[in-house]
Amino acid sequence: MQQTETCRTDIPQMLEIADVVQEGKGQKSFFFRHSIASKPGQFIMAWLPSVDEKPMAISYHNKKEFAFTSQSIGIFTNALDKLKKGNKLGIRGPYGNSFSTKPNACVVAGGVGLSSVSIYGARSMEHLIYRKRFKNMMITTDDGSFGRKGFTTDALDEVLSRNKKIKIVYTCGPEIMMKKIFEICQKHKVELEASLERYMACGFGICGKCMINDKICCIDGPIFNSKQLNQMSDFGNFARLKSGRKVTIKEYHSTH
């Protein structure tokens, strides 16, 4: 027993990018011919030497390959955007817990990092991703350039009022959106699992900055259920910066 505990290894392994797929504006999926034992909702840490190492949700995996999908928003993700097939990235993981994958589910997603979708919102059509990979999905865009105009949250409220068979909602995306989804699910008494993001450095529960109240986001999460979310006063309200200073979610997203 002692042997296995201290043999634990978490070191980046340099893997060649087997494929790059442009998904939407500024959004690319990077594929690796490498098996990874992951469950839906888990993430990896991707290291681009001399740039940085950041968390990315696993967006696709089968027995032989996996992928993550990055949205360019800053130094690291812009550097990823320039990578080509044949370039290498250091990968470690998978980390975190996973979605429960129960039947009669509705999935609400915004932005990127989604693994399976049924209501999906983006700013406008050119930001939409995975449109071909998923059938049977309701799409909303903030500007109405594709699908239904408006927010995923309005669509969900309507769907839950109409379809009483839905037992659980899975969501990932901007926290403000997820907070609203949480409120809608509470109203309809439907179970929710949400994937939360916090500043993560280690991914394995040591650095302590990703704490959401008494939960360590990277190991207890990133997926939390209604019961847990209900007890998290930080959810939708506060997050910690890289320094560990607690700020409002709004400031958190505008600071880096």
Place this chain on the structure above:
Amino acid sequence: MLQTKLCKIKLKNPTILASGILGVTKESVDRIGKRGAGAVTLKSLCHEERAGNSNPTMFSYDGIFLNAVGLPGQGIDSAMKDFARLDNLSLPVIGSIYGYRIGQFGEVAKKMASLKPAVIEVDISCPHMDYGKPYYADPELTAKVTKIVKLNSGKIPVSIKLSPNVYDIKEIAHAAEKAGADAITAINTTSGMVIDIDAGKPILDNKIGGVSGPALKPIAVRCVYEIYETVKIPIIGTGGITYGKDAIEMTMAGATGIGIGTAIYYRGNDVFRKVCGEIMQWMKKNKMKNLDEIRGIAHKR
């Protein structure tokens, strides 16, 4: 059975969360308390907010753990609002501080003291600013830092945290004791590097980092052994403690407190309860009632 007194502070057991492993938030103190720790050390704080280094900042393999987080922290002023006070939490809290310049150690100590931690621990392993050498590597500098922190801490006991990266750790420990330190924490990480041969680059963005975990244990045991021979003040033995047997070994070298950091990575937040259980099992088997019976016995001829 495991009750321990450290600088007159009663601990329900000798295990103490080491600085820099969680310990960023108030909630993490309670969390670790619930998992059986005797005390918790907060992540080191200085006079200003610091984001720290870019990633990779830590990784591990083969019982070797490397980190170069670069002392990120919200800064003492922000922490004063965040924590409000440290004497009303579920267990004793040790406030870890540092500064760049000697004067800043005093400034931060004073503010930390106002939060009323059980002990103030001084991380003297930060990069030097005033002098050519790091504070931990020179007995005179160690004494200077110790004096200024003591001067600003009132009645709160002060522990000086030493680095193994020195020629003679005994003279550093002696200097700290002579300057008024109430305890010694030993040790911080030892410096190291790992290069990824496929990337052709050191993995840590900072290139050089600190080695902790099982790989550090023999170095830590040696340091604590040497310090115990030199000073009378209690030692918080830290470095690679992962199992009950490691804690017993550290106690035999002379430690009173048992610092545990990286083992959380290997055995989870419950490591404190696990280690305590293993120590008690060993004590029962060897018909012992108190850890005092074995403290420092490795020194007897």
